[in-house]
Amino acid sequence: MEIITPSAVIETPESHIEDYARLLERFGRTSHPTDGPISDESASAFLRRYAIELGHESLLEHCVVSARFICDRSASHQLVRHRLGSYTQESQRVSDYSASGIRVICPPTIRQDAARFTAWKDAVERAESAYRTLLAAGAPPEDARAVLPNCTKTELVATFNLRQWRHVFIQRALNPRAQWQIRELMTDLLKQLVGLLPSVFGDLQQKILYRLVFEDTKNIPAKD
Ligand SMILES: Cc1cc2nc3c(=O)[nH]c(=O)nc-3n(C[C@H](O)[C@H](O)[C@H](O)COP(=O)(O)OP(=O)(O)OC[C@H]3O[C@@H](n4cnc5c(N)ncnc54)[C@H](O)[C@@H]3O)c2cc1C
Structure with missing residues (x-):
């Protein structure tokens, strides 16, 4: 028996993910062509406003990200409950x-x-x-x-579109009631994706920081 640490890494090449902002801006401009001129810097502002603030999240369904998880069977069971995903998992039948x-x-x-x-x-x-x-x-x-116990290691690759990643992060990273292992893995992945695509995931990271600073200390400021 060997005790290992769970991990999650993004498998989609970073350069693809970094290009998604420009690609999605081009798609989004199909419905909002008058939203200012396209420039090297316009994609982030456009996505933040159009897809996140105005809530046109279907735009985010055009792009997918795959990630490899090493976790235990209880965490993988929670992950595969997300139906708008594609999965490939280590087979215990043949191993x-x-x-x-x-x-x-x-x-x-x-x-x-x-x-x-x-x-x-x-x-x-x-x-x-x-x-x-x-x-x-x-x-x-x-x-x-x-x-074999629930804590047995498994390995799986999951692919979600960007809208579904946001949904999964809200349920599994931002939610303080999420199970520790899936919360740690999703928090780590969210951090990685914020670095690559801040216009699509930055608001969720800010919500996590808010929770860590305020909610966990039961020190939530009153609404103004
Ligand atoms: C903290 C926590 C505790 C949980 N505890 C339990 C538990 O005790 N028992 C249990 O069984 N599950 C439990 N779950 C799993 C939970 O009930 C959901 O099955 C799982 O989180 C998948 O979420 P989802 O259905 O929103 O979205 P996904 O499957 O990720 O789908 C994304 C979204 O697509 C839409 N969608 C997908 N499929 C359909 C459909 N067929 N019809 C209409 N809309 C659809 C919905 O808007 C959905 O929110 C728990 C989840 C969490 C986060």
Whole structure:
């Protein structure tokens, strides 16, 4: 058994994503041709105003971004609930983990407490041992996996259009009730996308910062 850290990386080439702003401005100008002249700098302002402030989000559906997730099976199950996405995921039916041992993700609330960690490690090791025993007894990997824990590592690539990424970030990164692992992965991805396409994702990053500063300290300023 090996404990690993979850991660999320963008697979779409950065240069493509950086070009999306200009491409989307060109598409958007089809319906708003009089919204000022097109220049090297006009795309960001146009997208911020037209797609984000005025809410013409369907424009964002023209472009997609793919990301690779290394997470556990409980996080991947939450991710694939998002229906407007395309997914390719590691198959536990064909993978045989008996030689390499299973890779797992340990939740921070368990890792940080000695008694909890001992109980968790013991349970995972027993599951791994049962998995090996089943394979040795002739069970196929697709059936032996029935005893593997939820914290078993998986890997998947997810592709969403930009509008759907915004929706997923609102549910999984901005939402303080989202589960820790998917929230961490989505917060990290949002940060990466803000760097590449600030006009489309910058407002969401600002909302996260607002939550960290005010809501988490129960110090939300009164509305004026
Ligand atoms: C904190 C949290 C806790 C959760 N807990 C649970 C739980 O306990 N049990 C559970 O089962 N799920 C749970 N979920 C999952 C949740 O109910 C949704 O299934 C999931 O978040 C996908 O969101 P969605 O349906 O908005 O959007 P997506 O599937 O991402 O789709 C995007 C949008 O497209 C539109 N859309 C997609 N499909 C249709 C359709 N068929 N008809 C009409 N419009 C459509 C909707 O506007 C939708 O919001 C939880 C989610 C979160 C964030």
